[in-house]
Amino acid sequence: MESKKAFAVAFSLQILSLVSSLDRSQFPPHFLFGTATSSFQIEGAYLEGNKGLSNWDVFSHIYGHINDGSNADIADDHYHRYLEDIELMHSLGVNAYRFSISWSRILPRGRFGDVNPVGVAFYNSLIDALVSKGIQPFVTLNHFDVPHELEVRYGAWLSPEIKKDFAYFAEVCFREFGDRVKFWTTFNEPNLMIKFGYIIGRYPPGRCSKPFGNCGLGNSSLEPYIVAHNILLSHAITVGIYRSKYQAKQGGSIGIVISTIWYEPLTNTTADHLAAQRARSFENAWFLDPLFFGDYPSEMREILASSLPTFTSEEKKLLQNKLDFIGINHYMALYVKDCMFSSCALDGYNGNALVFATGERNGIPIGEQTGMPRAYVVPDGIEKAVTYMKQRYNNTPMYITENGYAQQINSSITVNKLIDDVERAKYIHDYLASLSSAIREGADVRGYFVWSLMDNFEWLFGYTLRFGLHYVDFKTQERIPKLSARWYKNFLEGSNLRTNWDFNLQEDSSTY
Numbered sequence: 001m002e003s004k005k006a007f008a009v010a011f012s013l014q015i016l017s018l019v020s021s022l023d024r025s026q027f028p029p030h031f032l033f034g035t036a037t038s039s040f041q042i043e044g045a046y047l048e049g050n051k052g053l054s055n056w057d058v059f060s061h062i063y064g065h066i067n068d069g070s071n072a073d074i075a076d077d078h079y080h081r082y083l084e085d086i087e088l089m090h091s092l093g094v095n096a097y098r099f100s101i102s103w104s105r106i107l108p109r110g111r112f113g114d115v116n117p118v119g120v121a122f123y124n125s126l127i128d129a130l131v132s133k134g135i136q137p138f139v140t141l142n143h144f145d146v147p148h149e150l151e152v153r154y155g156a157w158l159s160p161e162i163k164k165d166f167a168y169f170a171e172v173c174f175r176e177f178g179d180r181v182k183f184w185t186t187f188n189e190p191n192l193m194i195k196f197g198y199i200i201g202r203y204p205p206g207r208c209s210k211p212f213g214n215c216g217l218g219n220s221s222l223e224p225y226i227v228a229h230n231i232l233l234s235h236a237i238t239v240g241i242y243r244s245k246y247q248a249k250q251g252g253s254i255g256i257v258i259s260t261i262w263y264e265p266l267t268n269t270t271a272d273h274l275a276a277q278r279a280r281s282f283e284n285a286w287f288l289d290p291l292f293f294g295d296y297p298s299e300m301r302e303i304l305a306s307s308l309p310t311f312t313s314e315e316k317k318l319l320q321n322k323l324d325f326i327g328i329n330h331y332m333a334l335y336v337k338d339c340m341f342s343s344c345a346l347d348g349y350n351g352n353a354l355v356f357a358t359g360e361r362n363g364i365p366i367g368e369q370t371g372m373p374r375a376y377v378v379p380d381g382i383e384k385a386v387t388y389m390k391q392r393y394n395n396t397p398m399y400i401t402e403n404g405y406a407q408q409i410n411s412s413i414t415v416n417k418l419i420d421d422v423e424r425a426k427y428i429h430d431y432l433a434s435l436s437s438a439i440r441e442g443a444d445v446r447g448y449f450v451w452s453l454m455d456n457f458e459w460l461f462g463y464t465l466r467f468g469l470h471y472v473d474f475k476t477q478e479r480i481p482k483l484s485a486r487w488y489k490n491f492l493e494g495s496n497l498r499t500n501w502d503f504n505l506q507e508d509s510s511t512y
């Protein structure tokens with residue numbers, strides 16, 4: 001069994017290496033290659049070390065919110081195992097690690113209570129251990145989780161009050177960690193968080209209205225734009241603070257991370273081409289245009305009219321040029337059909353742009369289906385997304401802050417099958433090849449992070465979607481490198497894929 005399996009793995013890797021000329025040397029010399037995680041998804045220890053409750057702690061504890069009925073109280077127990085996890089990264093040979101700071105661990109009650117020294121000490125230890133291994137910390141300040149107290153006091157992102165809290169939190173982090181952290185991002189995927197939290201109501205605070213969802217509270221065509229407005233201003237204020245008080249001394253840079261699906265027109269009509277442009281504007285330019293040019297894209301103003309808040313002239317000045325780099329999370333591509341000139345069903349994710357997005361054209365999927373709903377493998381999408389950003393934003397430096405492949409688990413899938421993840425290795429290989437082509441054409445891309453270092457708590461999906469380069473047995477917390485981890489390590493070492501390969505896969509056919 002062992003040798004047959006090893007042979008199969010060796011064979012798939014040979015195919016990968018034979019069809020490929022992908023090599024680390026095709027990327028710029030100081031390119032960051034890393035893995036990514038977020039605090040809520042891996043840390044666990046949800047009430048340890050004086051941590052306060054976050055909105056996600058409270059939300060995930062309510063029955064029915066998480067598909068498998070699970071929560072992240074323990075997750076990967078990373079809070080206690082961070083040194084072991086840094087060893088995993090060190091063994092991969094990455095030179096950067098993207099992680100987020102739990103706001104409620106640093107400020108259990110937001111600005112209405114004290115800074116928690118235990119939380120600060122945890123991130124100091126994590127950062128010191130990374131730096132000692134030559135791994136650059138690449139820090140996200142907000143990856144969906146907010147102190148629950150801020151939700152209760154004033155509705156968190158729905159209130160302009162949040163600007164004071166976010167800037168206060170960010171400044172604590174710059175002060176405490178900025179001597180060693182050279183890469184900051186304010187927000188992770190605010191565009192996606194808003195769609196899930198305020199349009200379809202499946203993320204906290206679970207607000208929405210018909211036809212996009214049935215939540216009881218909320219307004220899917222109004223609140224998303226209020227929330228985005230407050231997030232954009234929070235970002236701009238925070239970057240202002242970093243630039244005026246910390247950047248010169250600490251020498252870092254600061255950006256934001258946007259979820260970027262690549263939208264292709266479903267048909268070759270002008271209407272569908274315009275629809276694809278609109279879908280990109282409503283998803284990416286919604287956040288990026290204000291931070292470069294000081295206002296929302298015109299397509300949004302035309303459709304949303306007075307539901308889209310306006311910036312005062314001072315706010316426009318505050319917003320302009322507030323990014324040192326763009327963080328791009330990219331997984332997938334979809335087709336887009338126009339719903340402005342012809343009627344069609346509006347889905348919650350894209351409906352406000354008057355488009356309908358689908359993974360199929362004439363019954364043929366846009367790419368191979370992964371374990372995540374609507375996520376298809378379309379490697380060219382990353383080149384197109386990066387080129388779009390390059391053209392629209394004057395080739396501002398970019399980092400691919402997430403890219404990865406989901407495995408969906410079920411009762412019959414074996415641990416071995418999950419570890420033998422040829423599909424993921426091939427996915428990363430193909431996306432890196434497409435990215436390198438964008439770089440050859442001049443795109444200023446400076447880093448790439450695989451989502452994720454290890455299997456973890458995947459929001460709504462609980463533990464049923466696995467994105468890790470490392471398999472995690474959530475009963476024992478054992479981490480096992482998957483084939484993709486071995487592939488990534490080999491790629492980073494720059495060695496020939498057909499040699500130096502350790503086929504020490506575990507012969508364990510127990511089911512998940």
Ligand SMILES: *[C@@H]1O[C@H](CO)[C@@H](O)[C@H](O)[C@H]1NC(C)=O
Nearest residue numbers: 209210218219220221222307
């Ligand atoms: C949402 O807000 C808009 C604009 O104020 C309003 O016209 C609409 O009736 C509201 N919808 C709901 C469900 O409250």
Ligand SMILES: *[C@@H]1O[C@H](CO)[C@@H](O)[C@H](O)[C@H]1NC(C)=O
Nearest residue numbers: 265266267268269270272273
């Ligand atoms: C789409 O239409 C344009 C302009 O009419 C044409 O040049 C192009 O070849 C068409 N593309 C496809 C894939 O049909």
Ligand SMILES: *[C@@H]1O[C@H](CO)[C@@H](O)[C@H](O)[C@H]1NC(C)=O
Nearest residue numbers: 371408409410411412413417
């Ligand atoms: C379980 O997942 C595997 C791999 O994705 C798939 O081939 C199989 O059909 C699934 N089985 C069930 C019972 O859903």
